[in-house]
Amino acid sequence: MKGLFRFAALCAVSLPLAGQAAEEPRSGPVYVIPVNGVIERALVYMVRRGVNDALENHASAIVLDMNTPGGRVDSAEAIIQTISSLPIPTYTYVNPNAISAGAIIALGTDRICMAPGSKIGDAMPILLTPFGGVQEMPESMEEKSVSYVAGLIRATAQRKNHDAKLAEAMVRRDMEYSIGDEVISQKDRLLTLTNVEAERMVDDGSGAKRRLLSVGTFNSLFDVVEQAGGPGAATVRLEIAPEERLARWIEMFSVLLLAGGVLGLYIEFKTPGFGVPGVAGILLLAVWFWGHHVAGLAGSGELILFFAGVVLLAVEIFLIPGFGLAGMSGIVLVILSLALAMVQHPPGMPAFSIPPTQLVQAAHNLGFVLALSLVLGLVLARILPRTEAYRHLVLAGDVAANHGFTAAPQADSLVGLRGRAVTKLRPGGIADFGGRRLDVVTRGTFVEPGAEIRVAEVHGSRIVVETETLPGPGAAAAGDSVNPKPERKHG
Secondary structure, X not given: OOHHHOOOOOOOOOOOOOOOOOOOOOOOOEEEEXXXXXXXXXXXXXXXXXXXXXXXXXXXXXXEEEEEOOEOHHHHHHHHHHHOOOOOOEEEEEEEEEEOHHHHHHHOOOEEEEOOOOEEEOOOOOEEOOOOOEEOOOHHHHHHHHHHHHHHHHHHHHHOOOOHHHHHHOOXXXXXXXXXXXXXXXXXXXXXXXXXXXXXXXXXXXXXXXXXXXXXXXXXXHHHHHHHHOOOOOEEEOOOOHHHHHHHHHHHOXXXXXXXXXXXXXXHHHOOOOOHHHHHHHHHHHHHHHXXXXXXXXXXXXXXXXXXXXXXXHHHHHOOOOOOHHHHHHXXXXXXXXXXXXXXXXXXXXXXXXXXXXXXXXHHHHHHHHHHHHHHHHHHHHHHHHOHHHHOOOOOOOOOHXXXXXXXXXXXXXXXXXXXXXXXXXXXXXXXXXXXXXXXXXXXXXXXXOOEEEEXXXXXXXXXXXXXXXXXXXXOOOOOOOOOOOOOOOO
16 A cells, blocks of 8 residues: 555665676566656656556566656656665666756666667756746856756765766766776766767776676667566556646646645635535645645555545534534644655655655645645635625625514514424424424423423524423313414403
């Protein structure tokens, strides 16, 4: 089960697999995850889903079939976090380009294989305009961005035992990369390697030979799958599903969706009954949860917590007067589910070992959403009373009795009327007064059905009755007159 209740064994971090993947055939299928086009959030969702499926189906290896010009650094970092600590080998097949963010992701896998004529490198960060063009960064901002990406690519390479200096040369153009006396990448040039250059043998400094970056050139994806899973290995290829593309748009507007949902529930608590704000709030939160569920963040545990909180709030609103333990418990469960749904659960990691930094980030995000909801609520409180729609929803003036308005029908004439209890009065129930059934209430005593009663008091729509023994034969039967008139005396 994903999310809060998913417990997977945390195995050792993958070690360099040279000479291991081909010699140890594994029985499970090889999962092929395409990394094509621009790297963005929808791709993160698919990679996360593919990795989860691979672990659940005991895959022998995962191969990223890569052809990308780059993309978002945060999306690349999320993919690296997903694949970096898996208990199964990971491969990248550069087919034919792994540029920029693609190169960073490739360095996050155990082995890099390349197609004929393929290229990898050129990972210097750039600033894009909202229309897709490249914008020149200020010098201070450029150094800050380059420093961050350089640290990311070094750490990624070191984790998988790739050459960290070679990786950094893909980011910094003011850096020269050489092996011994041989200059591989000159200063003022970003390092980009072809498949032939990446597989060349170089001295590792101890007299032994190693390949510069890739394990070799492979003519097809089929050859890489055999390298990863052994001869005859089955292949499972994933594609981006339509719901994952939709989840991308939900993620883009997730803050507004979440703030709107919280605001709708808050308005519902501040107004009597249950209406449009509550329905809108629940729908917005449901859409937000669905998007995060598709993204692999909100699993079954978070959904159960959320719906349990909603049920408790509904019980508090509809069944229990006032606001007490059920309502507070519902609020706590909803907030907890929202916070946990913002936390990424890396595949292969126990759900209870969430990194503290992610919990802090989730708390900050949730705090920002709650503050935004509060601000929106204050703005609406000042703007709505001035709108025409608001005037149709509320009364602008008093509705006094001298204007012909009353809150309840005047029923003072019912005092003294005799009848019988139809249902058990505990203390409220239904009574019959000569064929006229009315809702009544006693002074706190319980009255059995069929007992004789008399109307003692009337307060608006509240009719108070008391038990009474009806007169014997010769007296008027109960209900002979709904509105009895006093007897007139002459003489």
